[in-house]
Amino acid sequence: MARVSEIRFVGYAVPDLAAERRFYADVWGLTEVPSDDEMVYFAAEGTDEKYVVRLREDAMQRIDVIGWAAETRADVDALFEQVKANDGKIISEPHELDTLGGGYGFRFFDPNGFTLQISADVERGSKRELAKGEAIPVKISHVVMHSPDHKALVAWYEKALGFRVSDWLGDFMCFMRCNSWHHRLAFLPGPPCFNHVAYDVLTMDDMMRGVGRLKRNDVDIKWGPGRHTAGNNTFSYFTTPNNNVVEYTSELEEVDDDHHQHQVHIPKPETMDQWGSGIGGPQTMPKPSPDAGLWQAAVA
Ligand SMILES: [Fe+2]
Incomplete structure (x- = not known):
């Protein structure tokens, strides 16, 4: 495949x-x-x-x-x-x-x-070793989307694109990988739309410095800082000026791509956030509503 x-x-x-x-x-x-x-x-x-x-x-x-x-x-x-x-x-x-x-x-x-x-075969850009404390994104870490039939979508991404299930949170959130990183994609129930796009930063300290930089720019944290259980990554969620949700994350788990067996984590507050020290929760994130661009090819 x-x-x-x-x-x-x-x-x-x-x-x-x-x-x-x-x-x-x-x-x-x-x-x-x-x-x-x-x-x-x-x-x-x-x-x-x-x-x-x-x-x-x-x-x-x-x-x-x-x-x-x-x-x-x-x-x-x-x-x-x-x-x-x-x-x-x-x-x-x-x-x-x-x-x-x-x-x-x-x-x-x-x-x-x-x-x-x-x-x-796309042209490569330039890359450098980031220094600890720069608190800027290393790369995109994952995308999370909602779907009215998220279980069918999980099966489709497995069959058509070769993604593998890394973990479930109850039966409502599925984390999928396309390489050894625990997840590059996750699905939730709901109207077809994005939930958020996450960016890896080097360390947890970088994430916290990033939280501070956003705060100094009057961008309040929507949910976090915290640490998820599926993937064991830290998280802090924010919204952009056009209300797109973005996340700083660090310390995402690396798994054995060929042999990793998924678990089903029991949904409860300490699963969503092992620390329980941050503000907000899924309820303080923007409400999902269908994306306006579905089934319409982009202009370019
Ligand atoms: Fe995330």
Whole structure:
């Protein structure tokens, strides 16, 4: 079976591009990448992924595209066949991409209606060793989405894209991996939409320094700081100026990709947050509502 190997980027359309751009550059800690189109691209300096966030201004706020990696062109082709075989709605067949960084890839709708792109052979960006205390993102750590039929979506991501189940929280939250990191993706019940995008920072100390930087920029923590049980990662959740949820996380568990057996964690407060010391909870996060861009291919 062909498998997706990593997450690359998330593309958003937002009504207030200027505010979102300022947030990612001046507060969140990403670095703008020059481009010759009207979109704004951000890299995380700890990864050589050319960009991890793509922003576009539009009155209709939506998720434009979620970019995933395949290791080789042959994997792209094999994943294309797997998506077709599992009734994935194809947007474009594998071709040379003309988006920033190029590469070879295709797009399709997942069963939720989100636009996904799988690519290989993309141009690499620059990367450096971050210093402890810089408190800026190393890379994207995971994406969490809601779905009206989250169990069917879990099965689809297993069959079509080769994800593996790493843990369940009760029967309502499923954590999935595409490599040795405990999760790159998780699903929750609810209307089809994003819950949040998480960014790895180097250490727990970096996360706390990040919390402090956001506080000095009048961005209050929505939930955290805390430590989840599934994946054992620390967390702090915030919202961007356009109300997209972002997370700083650290110390995510690495597992044996081929042999890791999932557990079912009992949902209770000390499972959601082992520390129990932070503010808020799932109830203080923005209410999920259907994404406006479902089943509509992004403009680019
Ligand atoms: Fe998370």
